[in-house]
Amino acid sequence: MTSHSKIEQAALQLFGERGYDSTSTLLIAKSAGVSEALLFKYFQSKEKLFEYLIKQGFRRIVEANRGILTEQNPRVLIENVIDLPYKLVHDEPDFWKMQDKEFNRPLVQKYFQRFMSPIDNLLQQAFKDVGADDAEMTTQLLLLIIQSLWRNLLYEHDPHLQKLGDHLKRTYLQRTPAK
Structure with a gap:
């Protein structure tokens, strides 16, 4: 699975569980096993x-x-x-x-x-x-x-x-x- 896909899956799961406002980009990155910088590189x-x-x-x-x-x-x-x-x-x-x-x-x-x-x-x-x-x-x-x-x-x-x-x-x- 690519880093991009890992970020997508982690974000889907976290937004679904916690909601958008209660989910930080740092939490998404940690859950995906990537750096927050990479998340921003892909999605800004x-x-x-x-x-x-x-x-x-x-x-x-x-x-x-x-x-x-x-x-x-x-x-x-x-x-x-x-x-x-x-x-x-x-x-x-x-x-x-x-x-x-x-x-x-x-x-x-x-x-x-x-x-x-x-x-x-x-x-x-x-x-x-x-x-x-x-x-x-x-x-x-x-x-x-x-x-x-x-x-x-x-x-x-x-x-x-x-x-x-x-x-x-x-x-x-x-x-x-x-x-």
Whole structure:
């Protein structure tokens, strides 16, 4: 692993555990096993390191989940969106903990909205396609549940959370007739 990668991993973990304000560049460098000078050589400042982590994290997530956005079957799209928090937390737990802890920062909100906006629109269309009574409200309710589920998956180790996705699929797809 390169020094750059070690700094990234250490920063992700520490920002996720402690938050941005409670994490110093010295602590990140020590945790990564590099000098603070090397951290500054790569990233210039803690703020630029944080910005880099947010941008790269969302870039990785969008690339890894691009297939969701191209799904043509509306029922499969709905299932994929319900599965998304499980996949995201499993694949990138440190990134999502950091993102959750720093959600009030405008940069984080900007990238989160960029990520969610197409999902919102596609999900709404999928609910229209399967004949949901109120596709807009159904979408908003499901996304609210998914956001809560995602946050709980980050911190809770309740076995019922794993079963909740299957329950959501049954609930949301039972209401809608298969076309």
